[in-house]
Amino acid sequence: MTNRKRFLFIIPLLCGLFLLYTMVSNRKGPKRPEISERIRTVSIVRVEKTTVIPRVTGYGYVEPTETWEAIPEVSGKIIEIHPELKKGTFVAKGDLLIKIDPQSYGLAASRGRANVMSIDAQLVELQQEKANTERLLDIERQAFNLSKQEFVRNQDLFKKGYLSASEMDMEEKLLLAQETSIKNLENRLRLLPSQEKALTAQKDSGVSSLSELQLDIEKTVIRAPFDCRIAEVHVELDQYASAGTTLLKAINISAVEIPVQLSPSEFVNLLTVSPADRTLLAGEFSMDDIRRVIGISATVRLPLFSKEATWDAQFMRTGESIDLETGAMTVYVAIQNPFDKIKPSERPPLMPNMYCEVDLQGSPRKNRFVIPVHTIHNGHVYLVDKNRRLKKQAVTVEMVMKDMAIIGEGLSSGDEVITTDLVPAIEGMLLTPVINEGLMAKIDASSKNQM
Numbered sequence: 089m090t091n092r093k094r095f096l097f098i099i100p101l102l103c104g105l106f107l108l109y110t111m112v113s114n115r116k117g118p119k120r121p122e123i124s125e126r127i128r129t130v131s132i133v134r135v136e137k138t139t140v141i142p143r144v145t146g147y148g149y150v151e152p153t154e155t156w157e158a159i160p161e162v163s164g165k166i167i168e169i170h171p172e173l174k175k176g177t178f179v180a181k182g183d184l185l186i187k188i189d190p191q192s193y194g195l196a197a198s199r200g201r202a203n204v205m206s207i208d209a210q211l212v213e214l215q216q217e218k219a220n221t222e223r224l225l226d227i228e229r230q231a232f233n234l235s236k237q238e239f240v241r242n243q244d245l246f247k248k249g250y251l252s253a254s255e256m257d258m259e260e261k262l263l264l265a266q267e268t269s270i271k272n273l274e275n276r277l278r279l280l281p282s283q284e285k286a287l288t289a290q291k292d293s294g295v296s297s298l299s300e301l302q303l304d305i306e307k308t309v310i311r312a313p314f315d316c317r318i319a320e321v322h323v324e325l326d327q328y329a330s331a332g333t334t335l336l337k338a339i340n341i342s343a344v345e346i347p348v349q350l351s352p353s354e355f356v357n358l359l360t361v362s363p364a365d366r367t368l369l370a371g372e373f374s375m376d377d378i379r380r381v382i383g384i385s386a387t388v389r390l391p392l393f394s395k396e397a398t399w400d401a402q403f404m405r406t407g408e409s410i411d412l413e414t415g416a417m418t419v420y421v422a423i424q425n426p427f428d429k430i431k432p433s434e435r436p437p438l439m440p441n442m443y444c445e446v447d448l449q450g451s452p453r454k455n456r457f458v459i460p461v462h463t464i465h466n467g468h469v470y471l472v473d474k475n476r477r478l479k480k481q482a483v484t485v486e487m488v489m490k491d492m493a494i495i496g497e498g499l500s501s502g503d504e505v506i507t508t509d510l511v512p513a514i515e516g517m518l519l520t521p522v523i524n525e526g527l528m529a530k531i532d533a534s535s536k537n538q539m
Contacts, residue, residue: 128517130508131524132472133531135457136501140494140534142358142450142487146348146419150442152339153422156316161307163331164188166323173321179312179338186323186335188308193301200298207291214287218280225273232266239263310335317341343424344438345404346388348446349416355406357487358384358450379403383451386421390436391445397435399423401446421446453486457495458531459505461488469498470506470513472521478506480515492534 168187170179179185242259245251316338323335359382379402386401400423407418426438438444463469464485473479483498499505507524510517 129520130506132504132521133527135503137455139452139454140456141452144354144448146446148346148348150344150438153343153345154340156338158310158335162304166327177318181314183312186310190305190308193304197301204294211287221276228270235263314340343422344426345420345422348419360451385449387447389445457499458534461491461493472504476519478517
């Protein structure tokens, strides 16, 4: 019984050992998994050379280019004003706006003319007196010569005893009296030129005063210096106007200007100066030369108007300094004859204080590449090379317009720029490029100056 139980115990043990041996002998080694390179799918844009026009958009309020204040230089009662001298009225150049009573200035002018005429009469009288004195002097000299000859003969008679001493003294007194008369006439002739100069000076002063009075009479009439629109009126008919007070204000309607605030970098992006232009600016130049070299044009819009209203504008100048608070510079653009370009219900007149959008355009830049700004990483872009692997390429960014960057150097036609944000971006990694049609359309639109 005992041996049988032992046998029954050994049989399962032997079967287990056999099974274990079979499993060990038939066991295969672990399979090593095959390692394959990971491929990343990325979106790309294919770049081509294009011509780009730099653009910057700014905003500003319309201002008149010229404001005129009517400030009289003479005082008096207002006797006439323009029949439509009210705020908002359009006035043509040369129209009479205000007339001051010229009567007091006219009377003063009459007195001035009378004074000048009196001096003229004195000058004529002086000339006649000079002629008369010269004739008298000739007569006195002839008489003196005769008296002198007679005196010499009487001296001979006196020596011979035919004349007394008293008679000789009388003859000598007569001779001296004639000589004194001659000296007086000569002195009188010497004084006449100075008297003439004094009268001439008085006449010149009178003529000057008369001219001033005549100017005062002309200043009593105030006319419009240019085609303008009345902005303020501070005068009424029969009112007394004092010299130096502002009677009205008017604005020139031939042009308006809009100051636009730009950062210095935005303004610099608009500039494209050639070597020839640099040579020009190194010498003598005018504002017209500066405008031509800068080459900025502008388009003005009214963003709040129901329909798109646009005006072509001209770059005029920049501000003389940078704003200390904002760090911005001011660019002025002008629109000529804005009231001639009115279209009812489409384009209203540009009036002061209208809020406008100003689109500034620089000179065209040829052979440039346009790519999205977010594709630039620390001065590099990621390209897909001919083996479909990632390649880092250094580029030169000339400017940024909105969400697009203008590349001057570093890219070639046909380069495929990766627009996907790869993390991590490993140079040489295998890629599957897919063209981003939306970005391609946006780049194409920007190259057609629709940015």
